[in-house]
Amino acid sequence: MSSPRVVVIGAGFGGLGVAQALRRAGVGDITILERADDVGGVWRDNTYPGAACDVPTPLYSWSWAPNPEWGRRYGPQQEILDYLRRAAREAGLLDLVRTGVEVKAAEYDETRGRWRVTTGDGETLEADVVISAVGQLSNPAVPAIPGADTFAGPAFHSARWRHDVDLTGKRVAVVGTGASAIQFVPGIVDRVGSMTVFQRSAPYVVPKPDQAYGPRHHALFRRRPWTQLAERRSVFWVTEKLNAALGGDSWLSTPLPALLRATFRLQLRTQVRDPALRRKLVPDYPIGCKRLLFSNDWYPALSRDHVDVVTEGISRIEPEGVRTTDGRLHEADVLVWGTGFAATHFLDGIEVRGAGGADLHELWSDGARAHLGLSVPGFPNLFCIYGPNTNLGGSSIIAMMEAQAGWIAQVVGRIADGGAHRVAVRPAVAEAYDREMQDRLSRSAWAGCNSWYRDGARITTNWPGRVQEYVDRTATVDWSELEEVS
Numbered sequence: 001m002s003s004p005r006v007v008v009i010g011a012g013f014g015g016l017g018v019a020q021a022l023r024r025a026g027v028g029d030i031t032i033l034e035r036a037d038d039v040g041g042v043w044r045d046n047t048y049p050g051a052a053c054d055v056p057t058p059l060y061s062w063s064w065a066p067n068p069e070w071g072r073r074y075g076p077q078q079e080i081l082d083y084l085r086r087a088a089r090e091a092g093l094l095d096l097v098r099t100g101v102e103v104k105a106a107e108y109d110e111t112r113g114r115w116r117v118t119t120g121d122g123e124t125l126e127a128d129v130v131i132s133a134v135g136q137l138s139n140p141a142v143p144a145i146p147g148a149d150t151f152a153g154p155a156f157h158s159a160r161w162r163h164d165v166d167l168t169g170k171r172v173a174v175v176g177t178g179a180s181a182i183q184f185v186p187g188i189v190d191r192v193g194s195m196t197v198f199q200r201s202a203p204y205v206v207p208k209p210d211q212a213y214g215p216r217h218h219a220l221f222r223r224r225p226w227t228q229l230a231e232r233r234s235v236f237w238v239t240e241k242l243n244a245a246l247g248g249d250s251w252l253s254t255p256l257p258a259l260l261r262a263t264f265r266l267q268l269r270t271q272v273r274d275p276a277l278r279r280k281l282v283p284d285y286p287i288g289c290k291r292l293l294f295s296n297d298w299y300p301a302l303s304r305d306h307v308d309v310v311t312e313g314i315s316r317i318e319p320e321g322v323r324t325t326d327g328r329l330h331e332a333d334v335l336v337w338g339t340g341f342a343a344t345h346f347l348d349g350i351e352v353r354g355a356g357g358a359d360l361h362e363l364w365s366d367g368a369r370a371h372l373g374l375s376v377p378g379f380p381n382l383f384c385i386y387g388p389n390t391n392l393g394g395s396s397i398i399a400m401m402e403a404q405a406g407w408i409a410q411v412v413g414r415i416a417d418g419g420a421h422r423v424a425v426r427p428a429v430a431e432a433y434d435r436e437m438q439d440r441l442s443r444s445a446w447a448g449c450n451s452w453y454r455d456g457a458r459i460t461t462n463w464p465g466r467v468q469e470y471v472d473r474t475a476t477v478d479w480s481e482l483e484e485v486s
Contacts, residue, residue: 004128004415007117008032009106009350011097012041014385014401015133016088017062019096021405025413031125032093033117035102039088042137043081048161048180049187051077054208054294058232059239059396062087066228068221074210074294105351106130108380110486113422115381129412133385134350136343136461141452143175143339145317152319155335158184169193171331173322175314176338177203179293184338186297194306196330198314198322201290202283206263208294240466242394246288247464248443257287257445271299280309288393288445291452344368344455346388354379354424355485367458369434371425371481372474374404380422380485381415383408389437390470391453391461393446399467407474411482422485429481440464 006022008015011034019030038044053060057075061067065087071079088094102120109116117125140157142148148155156162158180172192174181177199189195213221221228244250245257264287272278281299283290302309312324321331342348346368352360355378363376370376373390374383385404392400414420441447441459453461463470 003027003029004412005029005126006031006129006131006412007115007125007127008096008131008133009103009117010034010041010133010135010138010385011036011039011099012043012133012135012138013062013084013398014041014135014405015131016084016093016097017398017401018131018133018385018405018408019093020062020064020091021402021409022412023092025409025416027409027412027416030096031127032097033101033103033119033125034097034099035120037099038085039094039097039099040081040084041135042159043077043084045138045159046077046161046180047163048158048184050183051180051187052183053080054179055239055396056231056235058228059235060398062398063402065091066221066225066232068225068228069218070213072210072212074208103350105353106382107351107353108355108382110355113380113486128415129381129383131383131385131408132347132350132387134347135386136346136391137341139342139345139348140337141340141342142337145314147317150319151317151321151332151335153333153335155337157337157339159341165334167191167334170333171321172196172334172336173330173332174198174336174338175322176200176340178338178340179291180340181338182293182295182298184336186295186301189301189304189307192306194308195304196308196310196322196332197302198310198324198330199280200313201285202281203290203293204260204264204283204287205267205293205295205298206260207267208296210296236395236399236467239395240468242292243392243466246393246445247440247466248445249440249465253445260292261287268299272303274303277303277309280311285449286445289447289449289451291393340452343391343452344460346384346460352379352382354382367455367460369430369437369458369460371430371433372404372407372470373463374407374474375423375425375430375482377425377427377430378485380424382424383411388460389441390463392463392467395467400463400470403467403471403474407477410477414477420479420482420484423482424485425481426483437464 011032053075056073057070105118107116115127115130140159154165172195175198245252312326315325323329358378368388370387373387441464446453
């Protein structure tokens, strides 16, 4: 097969990055299908006030597209989106993208040894290789609270921010206190008339060592590129220590969380003077079990006189506001869901059938799993970017996705050379890998509570080790782990 046809689903960092790796491997017939009207993934969708990255930008960027012009160490949403678009355009990747095309199904045709990809408007594309790059944080999650559809005012998820809704002087109800809420609450607190924040569980919040990059930084990065590379490597080294500690297989698994806990307590005590409010903001689970958050203005925002933090459970939503289990109605004009994403619902909304008509979602009914997060037995030439057990508790996910893109490019390159045709991981290899993952994850910080990392009893999102370990394991394809599938 001289030129395999590749269909990539999703045009965020993952989809564009794998296309770049494929082109560098000599694969040219690539189509990227994007359901939205532009590229960008989460950085296109999350436009809420204050949206920014919690990984320093020298590391949160493609290794093949360094950017000496970052405005801040922790880049805001628009700057990251502009970087993604610019780097993709300069690499010629935008020419591969078809926007406004939602994939509804992918079915393997055993008689032809190819995939049929069906879109929402009924179009069918044939492909030798299908790569899912839809990500883990692409579909907003809204809890099934009784009466949610009866609220009289505007109600929207943070990832679908309603910029046409003027919040000036409004009574705003915010449900959720996760990574998005700790950014948009401070972003709107000075504009609203009052705010009620409904908290199910308090997050651990530590200081964010942010700073602006001025003209001297930019000149230095341009003239001495090694200085920005040195910062990238130093950030990587620090975040690898956090990854090791959270994974539970490091001597740092005790002292580093203890240091972070002390830092959290110091910031809480310094920024929140009211003892009653402080007690509400102390988590009841081990640090690291849920996502560690970084902010310098979350606690000051909650300490404002016109902000109320409610810890009682929500019983229902009513036209006038939110009623809690203590019977109180908290009146509101606007309702904002800061409730995160359906991270464990991999390839949600896409019907995927492999060899013998096997249904991928049925196979994953008790939790998604894939060898190296990349390949599933019986689904030949179907690969995942940012698949099961490849998320991180710390560090940059882009490094993980680049490693995945390199592994996939090796496989597709061999298909192009005729050395392979229709390959998937061997079942025994996949089973052994999954046992390893779940065993290691059972000893990790994430095993200590319920979180969005879990799908029932299984932790399906996170990688249990260092990024470097994953990079090493995917650097060269072990062909003995793969088999030809008819």
